[in-house]
Structure formats: C-alpha cells, structure tokens
Amino acid sequence: MKIVYFAWLRERLNKTEEDIEIPASVQTIGELMQWLKSRGEEYEYAFDNPKVIRAAIDKTHVQPGAKIAGANEIAFFPPMTGG
Amino acid sequence: MKIVYFAWLRERLNKTEEDIEIPASVQTIGELMQWLKSRGEEYEYAFDNPKVIRAAIDKTHVQPGAKIAGANEIAFFPPMTGG
Amino acid sequence: MSGETVTITLEPIDTNKESKAITAAGGNVGALVSFSGICRADEKGEEISALFLEHYPGMAEQEISAHVEEAKRRWPLLSARVVHRVGRIEPGETIVFVATASAHREAAFQAAEFIMDYLKSSAPFWKRTEGGKREAWVEANEKDERALDRWK
Amino acid sequence: MSGETVTITLEPIDTNKESKAITAAGGNVGALVSFSGICRADEKGEEISALFLEHYPGMAEQEISAHVEEAKRRWPLLSARVVHRVGRIEPGETIVFVATASAHREAAFQAAEFIMDYLKSSAPFWKRTEGGKREAWVEANEKDERALDRWK
Numbered sequence: 001m002k003i004v005y006f007a008w009l010r011e012r013l014n015k016t017e018e019d020i021e022i023p024a025s026v027q028t029i030g031e032l033m034q035w036l037k038s039r040g041e042e043y044e045y046a047f048d049n050p051k052v053i054r055a056a057i058d059k060t061h062v063q064p065g066a067k068i069a070g071a072n073e074i075a076f077f078p079p080m081t082g083g
Numbered sequence: 084m085k086i087v088y089f090a091w092l093r094e095r096l097n098k099t100e101e102d103i104e105i106p107a108s109v110q111t112i113g114e115l116m117q118w119l120k121s122r123g124e125e126y127e128y129a130f131d132n133p134k135v136i137r138a139a140i141d142k143t144h145v146q147p148g149a150k151i152a153g154a155n156e157i158a159f160f161p162p163m164t165g166g
Numbered sequence: 167m168s169g170e171t172v173t174i175t176l177e178p179i180d181t182n183k184e185s186k187a188i189t190a191a192g193g194n195v196g197a198l199v200s201f202s203g204i205c206r207a208d209e210k211g212e213e214i215s216a217l218f219l220e221h222y223p224g225m226a227e228q229e230i231s232a233h234v235e236e237a238k239r240r241w242p243l244l245s246a247r248v249v250h251r252v253g254r255i256e257p258g259e260t261i262v263f264v265a266t267a268s269a270h271r272e273a274a275f276q277a278a279e280f281i282m283d284y285l286k287s288s289a290p291f292w293k294r295t296e297g298g299k300r301e302a303w304v305e306a307n308e309k310d311e312r313a314l315d316r317w318k
Numbered sequence: 319m320s321g322e323t324v325t326i327t328l329e330p331i332d333t334n335k336e337s338k339a340i341t342a343a344g345g346n347v348g349a350l351v352s353f354s355g356i357c358r359a360d361e362k363g364e365e366i367s368a369l370f371l372e373h374y375p376g377m378a379e380q381e382i383s384a385h386v387e388e389a390k391r392r393w394p395l396l397s398a399r400v401v402h403r404v405g406r407i408e409p410g411e412t413i414v415f416v417a418t419a420s421a422h423r424e425a426a427f428q429a430a431e432f433i434m435d436y437l438k439s440s441a442p443f444w445k446r447t448e449g450g451k452r453e454a455w456v457e458a459n460e461k462d463e464r465a466l467d468r469w470k
Binding site for chain 4 (some may be wrong): 182185199208282
C-alpha cells in the first residue's frame with residue numbers, strides 16, 4: 001500500500017512516501033497509525049500523538065475509524081494551515 | 084431658510100434649492116413638509132406622500148419630529164439608492 | 167493609516183490602483199477584502215443603457231466617513247477605503263469600491279459588509295436608469311434597509 | 319462560467335489580472351468580492367522572513383473545487399475563482415486569492431467567506447515559518463475550525 005506523508009510527519013520520518021505490506025489484521029486508519037508507530041524510533045516520534053494527525057484515503061478526508069481495504073493511497077498529515 | 088432638493092423631488096419642483104421665509108408656527112420637519120405642500124401645484128405633487136420623503140438638517144439625517152430652529156440648510160430627498 | 171479614506175468621483179474607478187494603495191498600509195496586513203458594486207445591464211428585468219448617479223455633496227462624504235469610523239471602532243482595521251462614483255455609469259463599470267485591510271480575515275470581511283450595508287441605505291446617492299422603457303428613479307430596496315438590523 | 323476555477327501556483331499571484339478575468343463573467347455581475355490572504359511580517363508576535371507553503375498535489379485542487387461547487391449550490395454565483403500559492407512566500411505577498419461574482423452583494427460576500435473558511439481548515443496546505451527564532455510549522459488555529467460551524 002502506498003502511504004504518503006506531509007509537513008512535520010514527512011520531516012520526522014524523513015520520507016515523502018513509501019510502499020508497505022500491511023498485515024491483514026490492520027483494518028482501519030486508527031489501527032494503521034498504531035501499527036506504523038511500532039515500526040521504529042522515527043515512526044514512534046512521528047505518530048507519538050495520533051489525535052493530532054489527520055488522514056486521507058485516495059485524497060479524501062477520513063476519520064480514524066475508516067476502513068483501509070481497497071485504498072490506493074493513504075496520506076497522513078498535521079491539521080491544515082492553508083489560506 | 085435654505086432648502087435643497089434631490090432626485091425626483093428636485094425634478095418635480097424643477098429647482099435644486101431655494102431660500103424661503105418660514106412662518107414661526109412651522110417648527111418641525113413634518114410641519115415644514117405640510118406647509119411646503121400648500122405652496123402650489125408642483126409642491127403638492129412633490130410632497131404628495133411625505134412618508135416616503137427623507138430629510139436632513141445641516142447634512143445630518145433627521146426624523147419628521149426634528150425641530151428646524153437654528154438650521155442653516157434643510158434637505159428633502161427620496162429614500163437613498165447608492166452603492 | 168495614510169491617504170484619503172473616502173472619495174466621490176465623476177471619473178471611472180481604478181480598482182487596481184485602489185487595492186494597491188490599501189495593501190501599502192503596512193507589514194501587518196494579513197487580509198484584504200474588496201467589494202466592487204458594478205452597473206448591471208438590467209435593472210429589475212429591464213435592459214438599461216446606463217445609470218445616472220446623483221449625490222448630496224458634503225453630506226455624502228460625511229455619511230460614508232462616519233460609517234468608516236464606526237467600522238474602525240468595531241473591528242481592528244489597518245486601513246479602509248471607499249470610492250463612490252457619480253454621474254453617468256455604463257453597464258460593466260464600477261459604481262462603488264470598498265476595501266478593508268486587517269491582520270485577520272473576519273474583521274476585514276465584517277467591516278466591508280458593514281460599510282456596504284450602511285452605504286446602501288444611508289448615504290445620500292440616488293440612481294436613475296437610462297435607456298429602459300422609461301427613464302426612472304430606482305426605488306429603494308427594503309431588503310437593503312433590513313440588512314442593517316444585524317449590526318444593531 | 320468560463321476559465322479555470324482553481325489554480326495552485328508557485329508564481330506570485332497577479333490579483334489584478336484575476337479580478338479582471340472574473341468581472342468578464344458577463345453583464346449581470348452586480349457584485350464582485352475579492353479576498354487576498356497576505357503573508358504578514360510576523361507570526362504570533364515573532365518576526366519572520368518568509369513562509370514556506372507545502373501542499374498535497376491533487377487533493378488540494380480537489381478539496382477547493384468541491385467547496386467552490388458547494389458554494390455555487392448554496393448561492394447564485396455567476397463566477398468564482400481561487401488561486402493558492404505554494405513554495406516560498408515573503409511578507410507582503412499574496413498567499414491566497416478568492417473572488418466571487420454575483421448579481422447582488424449578499425451572495426458574493428457569503429460565498430467568499432464560506433470558501434475561505436473551508437479552505438483554511440480542510441484544504442491540505444501546511445505553513446512553515448522562516449527566519450524566526452526557530453523554523454517551525456504553523457499550528458492550526460482552533461478559531462478557524464470553529465468558523466465552519468456557522469455554515470452547518
């Protein structure tokens with residue numbers, strides 16, 4: 001699954017995107033954040049406070065309960081500060 | 084007293100301003116409109132419906148009950164349609 | 167705040183020049199709202215060739231200035247500008263231009279709407295249409311008078 | 319309605335050109351509201367030399383377009399335009415430009431505010447400051463999130 005990161009998530013992970021195999025047991029955005037958090041020090045730092053992290057599936061905002069099945073691209077980013 | 088007229092009041096009276104002696108018995112804007120209305124055919128036409136006419140004393144909006152004593156310039160005009 | 171705040175003019179309004187002047191208000195401007203009221207080709211369904219705008223010289227400037235001052239008391243404006251055209255105005259031309267600058271957008275939006283609402287119903291300007299079936303004075307809009315209630 | 323509605327660009331925004339394009343929307347435009355969000359010289363009291371704007375390509379355009387479409391359903395707009403800049407932006411430069419045209423002013427004002435409120439809190443853009451004591455990501459403003467409540 002393609003995962004993309006923006007702003008300080010991108011900086012903390014030092015990558016803009018990655019392609020990873022996600023275990024079948026990980027079914028929602030919230031579970032995916034918990035699982036990513038366990039993948040190493042930089043992930044633990046990046047996903048330290050999942051409450052402030054926003055997510056999108058295929059470029060549409062989703063809540064932590066959203067199912068990830070069938071997604072092409074999942075994005076994680078901080079609250080937006082445009083305009 | 085100097086009296087000025089705008090828009091269709093000016094057109095109906097065919098004058099932009101005039102200087103007239105106002106009898107001492109005429110004390111308010113409302114009374115002045117009634118008195119002007121009695122001054123001839125064009126005044127009767129112009130002040131036919133005093134309710135729709137707005138007034139200003141010395142370039143400040145006033146209500147029909149406003150006293151005219153001490154005024155330098157009284158203006159009568161239709162509801163405003165600027166902007 | 168520098169420069170003139172209110173101008174009434176017979177000349178076409180250069181909205182670009184006016185916008186530039188107001189952003190020059192300084193480094194803390196984060197939001198600039200501008201409103202242009204434009205002469206439409208129809209007035210109440212009837213096609214017109216122009217509007218003719220009459221005003222009460224002296225009182226018009228004074229009324230607009232008073233409402234701009236009131237807006238500055240209500241919101242933290244860094245700059246404000248109102249230009250109102252009078253005389254003959256053709257469809258597509260700007261009748262009135264209002265611009266407000268503030269650090270944040272809420273103040274700039276609110277102040278611009280406040281100034282426009284007051285200008286519409288209390289500044290002494292009168293519109294006459296040209297080229298319709300008959301040349302006629304435009305009647306005041308009750309909706310415009312009601313628009314003031316929200317600022318009370 | 320003609321031309322592009324939403325543009326994201328690395329180049330400076332020419333607000334004059336954008337305003338002109340939107341008034342060309344036709345003879346029934348009576349009200350044009352434009353909003354410019356401008357880079358301030360300070361961010362939360364600290365002087366900065368620039369902002370750096372990052373965005374999520376594809377999603378940013380899609381989000382803004384969706385909100386412009388929603389604005390068109392809610393108000394009788396004749397035209398709407400949003401230009402958002404990304405990359406390095408210096409104080410005084412325009413970050414975002416929103417313009418709305420309608421026959422009457424209420425629709426144009428409301429739609430511009432609606433688009434800005436949504437853009438602020440749901441379009442995927444992130445600001446980083448440059449030149450302060452530390453380079454830092456700008457934190458989201460709770461007030462901006464609350465601003466959405468009035469449109470519900």
